[in-house]
Amino acid sequence: MKIDLSLIGMEKGRQYETIITTKNCDNTYNAAPIGVICSAPDRIVNRIFKGSHTLDNIIREREFIVNITHDVEVFTISTIENLPQDYFGDGGTLKCGDAFFKCEVISLKEAVKQSDPIKKKDEAIVIKAQVTELVIKNNTKAFNRGFSYVVETLANFTRFDLADDNKKEDYINKFREAYRVTRKVGTADDKKAMTIIKKELENRGYEP
């Protein structure tokens, strides 16, 4: 069957938050949350910082698995420590995953674009990969941070006029960060929503 990432809600050019699982050199598995950009129905791109197990494993094995899950516990544990082996199922997929796809590396290149507010450009590798198999266990959509940011920003927006000056400044900074991230990873609708909120803040005399 033809591979089509739109079946799990992935649109070309958008970034989704996934859990990438890879094989360690001792044949155990590793998991880490990693942003994945859909570049074609059967291709993805990601940018992984040097020093992570995930990057070392991908460079060595030239393959990895992208798992689609909304399991917040797995996101948390795999960010902070090593996910225990009993979370992994067949071939290193996540047991809790609603879908997964297998990827083979097409190319590995030093990152040239600086788009991370903290880390430097030469600390990351951009990986282009071919999707070789897509397995959908449950009807699901890959998670995009844009919608969460819009909802969070709307919640803050309703509190703006009630806040003191310090808190207003805090909300403005939060808005700027949400706007930056949404421009980078959100859908067209998320960006449109953030533009509407920005204009309304401006109408009310703020400088978001």
Ligand SMILES: Cc1cc2nc3c(=O)[nH]c(=O)nc-3n(C[C@H](O)[C@H](O)[C@H](O)COP(=O)(O)O)c2cc1C
């Ligand atoms: C939602 C989310 C998305 C992330 N995306 C990336 C990413 O795209 N690239 C990256 O290098 N790190 C990313 N990280 C950070 C890694 O997951 C984190 O550094 C992790 O500890 C690496 O684990 P590892 O050493 O087992 O590979 C992300 C973290 C979170 C929570």
